[in-house]
Every structure is written in structure tokens, then in C-alpha cells.
Amino acid sequence: MAPKNKKDSSLIIRLPKEDRDAFVALCEEMDTSASRELRDHIRKFLKKNSKKGS
Template sequence: MKRSKKKNSQLIIRINDEDRRTFVELCDELDTSAAREVRRFIKGFVAKYEQEQNENSKKLE
């Protein structure tokens, strides 16, 4: 079984109250947490960037 990495860092962001409330309420409705969804976004964003970088470097070869 894959062992998850220890979560030992924080990312503090500023968003308006309405966006935060809407996001947290939606996460609750979907039975997930805001933190989980932010982590999922970050992982997907990084993976997409890395994939694009790999594709661009292959084009240069």
C-alpha cells in the first residue's frame, strides 16, 4: 500500500468571505474537506505543468 507523505507545511491564502463560505459549503455537500480539495488542485496543477514541460522538452530533441 502506498504511504502518504507527511503533511507538515501550511499555505495561507487570502480570499473574500463569500468565496470561502461557498467553497466550504460545497465541500461539505460533497462530503470532502476544503483542505483535501486544495491539495487535489495543487497536485493536479503541478502534474499538468510537469507534463507540459516534458512534452516541450521532447519537441526540442
């Protein structure tokens, strides 16, 4: 059985370098990582927008 938090997939996105750099810098200032914040956003988005009862 695989560990619950195992991350075995990646998602590549394209965005302006200035946005990426500002996002990464802000995450560092807030003592977090860009990956952690994006995973959190994706989980919240899925929870909010998933069909009820599925």
C-alpha cells in the same frame, strides 16, 4: 523515514469571505474537505504544468 502522506507545511491564501464560505459549504455538501480539494487541485496543476522529463 517519514510517512509518505505526512503533511508538514501549510499555505495561507486570502480570498473574499463569501467565496471561502461558499467553497467550504459546497465541500461539506459533497462530503469532502476544503483542504483535500485544494491539495488535489495543486497536485493536478503541478502534474499538468511540470516540465516534461524533470
